[in-house]
Amino acid sequence: MADRAITVAAWESLFRAQVTVMRALAAEFPSEVLSLNEYDVLFNISRAPGRRLRLKELNRSVLITQPSVSRLVDRLTARGLIAKSHDPEDGRGTIVALTTEGFDLFRRVAITHMQTINRHVGHALDDEELRNLTELCDRLRRSVAPAAARE
Template sequence: MRALAAEFPSEVISLNEYDVLFNITRAPGRRLRLKDLNRSVLITQPSVSRLVDRLTARGLVTKEHDPEDGRGTIVAITEEGFALFRRVAFTHVDAITKHVGNSLDEEELRTLTELCDRLRLGVSEEQRAQRSDESPGA
């Protein structure tokens, strides 16, 4: 991870900003509810909100009210944001390939992906359970 972080083009965008853009680009139409984005990244909800505000100010994403939920917000990547994401992604993928990709064969990479997905889903379920335990009347 240190080697990946050292080679990440942080003068262009932070790793957390990249993570947010990555998650938005994976969503249908490159649009994602802020609530769903919060579940997918490794930083706290207030930090995600501030980060999205900074990305909006830079013209990399837009925010709009969720038409299906008046309290919700939809975050979408702009063309400028997507171009920046792709440029950084190529550099980042090259570093991942250099430091990780050559160490594992295809089957090991599939297994690693499955394990990471299981861990990510497990953490999401645990966080949902904690939030419901903390809600009033629980």
């Protein structure tokens, strides 16, 4: 097990970097089109097979609470960006899917957002450092995920 002081220092550094980068990305995000939370929902659905995802799975993936996700999904549905349907495998569940309009809008915003990410993150680290950062973050997330799933 790692030294506690080193662990806390690493966490503080990771947290401060995440906050700083997120603030920069939020400041340059095309929010007149989508909010960051709306983008996050569309992003997660876009990565799912067939661009369809159970609402329960979406709730596990996004950075906002379940009631907020439900309201946001309703707003995106009203705008025609996603469609909701009953889960045929579980009548209590809901499937959310990107519409063609939703996917087109997501792609347009994603291009701009990726340029901003590249400017703030890609210029600070080289390819090898970015691969290492990805591996370390994935390992950290996987180590915490089992404990979070039990809660």
